[in-house]
Ligand SMILES: Cc1ncc(C[n+]2csc(CCOP(=O)(O)OP(=O)(O)O)c2C)c(N)n1
């Protein structure tokens with residue numbers, strides 16, 4: 001862990017980042033259990049193992065900034081501060097959910113916080129994020145847009161169009177690739193002839209940076225630089241975060257397209273224990289403080305489940321409302 | 326009152342809205358490049374000089390990008406008006422229009438709005454299969470979009486302004502043979518209607534059709550170029566004492582079904598004319614609605630006149646056979662009398 005970065009962040013925010021990472025992890029483990037028990041319908045794409053990228057990037061934003069996410073949005077939403085109560089309610093298809101039960105897992109979001117309801121068409125969010133950044137630029141605001149996507153999205157046509165438009169117009173947007181080595185079952189090496197997705201930045205004339213996506217402070221530093229660049233009007237950045245999902249792609253994924261050895265290797269690089277150990281060894285936190293946060297997270301989740309379960313489902317008549325403004 | 330072409334009326338609408346509302350901006354291919362065309366059909370000519378190239382923003386050839394940028398800017402408080410060179414290229418943006426623009430509000434539980442406009446020229450004009458389609462019907466099938474099709478200069482200005490002020494994604498379909506584009510961008514066989522257009526601010530509300538020609542014997546519903554063919558057919562039939570009522574729906578979503586219903590109640594006969602392929606066109610929806618609502622008033626089967634179910638052909642004589650003609654409309658009307 002880079003001590004300089006940690007020093008600059010300070011204990012209070014470091015603990016807040018730790019809390020968000022643990023909350024994201026435990027939220028997803030919890031919803032997975034609820035899903036297995038049949039208390040959550042649909043399917044879930046979990047980001048277990050990718051919390052450092054979500055928290056590292058989003059801890060550097062300001063109010064007024066805009067975030068775009070993907071079919072795998074829970075960790076992003078938690079990291080951005082979307083209410084776990086409303087998220088849980090959305091997953092349980094309740095009227096009190098972030099999208100009033102009209103969105104579900106793949107469209108979690110809270111636009112009041114600048115978190116656009118997640119876009120689950122792979123690559124579809126990229127040009128829209130460029131448009132959000134263009135709005136900020138035309139309005140003369142210094143708001144920044146962050147757009148997450150997976151390695152798979154970088155092979156979509158919309159991705160190329162969106163990056164090019166952002167580059168030619170110097171838009172204040174950071175494109176964050178969570179390269180978790182797989183697009184569903186397809187390994188990175190089968191879908192790319194280049195060693196790093198960040199290499200593609202050169203094709204559009206923007207900086208491309210590849211970072212260890214499981215090191216939350218490295219992510220924070222690299223994202224911070226990209227966000228600062230966007231905010232001062234210097235244009236977009238393509239930030240590639242190398243990470244791994246320590247879970248299946250979605251429900252009932254037997255993960256037979258990858259080896260248990262590979263999984264075990266990445267398990268060693270689980271971002272949360274690593275961050276916890278570093279916080280303690282560098283005296284930014286005590287074991288007791290972290291345990292307190294862990295306990296607090298459990299309370300938040302118990303409360304979220306209770307809130308969601310007590311919430312009413314959407315009124316049936318509501319199916320035809322909310323289409324047109 | 327000044328007489329304008331449709332291209333001029335659209336330009337006036339854009340100019341006034343750019344003046345009125347700082348959130349409005351235009352984007353598209355070749356719309357503002359100095360020395361350029363002002364869009365494929367001259368509609369944006371001069372606007373970049375007047376409003377600057379930030380607000381009249383040229384894009385590379387990136388249709389998905391154009392649509393996506395419009396959506397992103399719209400949800401973040403702007404009012405983008407995107408220019409699509411040919412409506413055929415809307416298919417390059419289908420994900421953005423159908424999965425994103427039309428659905429973001431609904432799937433977010435109504436927490437955001439997507440106030441954007443896509444302007445797209447339709448119509449077969451001897452350019453072959455990929456620059457000739459009239460794809461309005463595709464978009465009438467997508468809940469969350471609005472679809473308008475102005476056929477006169479007055480409506481072009483008023484409907485475009487209404488579309489820009491609407492809080493939803495609106496597709497504005499314009500017809501290549503109706504623009505009245507001049508010079509190098511003029512079109513062979515153009516109808517180019519000119520009409521009186523008030524110089525001041527007005528809108529034509531989205532969702533209101535209009536009776537273009539009152540009549541008592543048969544109702545014809547037709548939009549854009551087909552409206553003019555229907556009006557011509559009505560003239561020919563009038564010579565034989567057949568009194569045709571011609572309705573211009575002006576908006577396809579939401580459709581003014583009440584206006585069509587009132588007309589069919591009066592005439593008992595309905596013909597729908599579309600330039601698009603026959604199967605599952607918006608005309609089929611009008612026919613279904615009237616079969617449902619106007620059943621007891623109908624004295625004859627509802628008829629549709631449309632292009633055959635093939636791509637638009639290139640050869641001008643084939644194209645003429647493809648696009649519904651005045652003669653086909655006349656014959657169809659006679660067949661149900
Ligand atoms: C346009 C589109 N194609 C296919 C899918 C189905 N799909 C959902 S997630 C996924 C894999 C995406 O991989 P990646 O972009 O690497 O993101 P990750 O799932 O690894 O987070 C696929 C193929 C989709 N949602 N959208």
Ligand SMILES: [Mg+2]
Pocket residue numbers: 150151152178179180181182183184
């Ligand atoms: Mg992936």
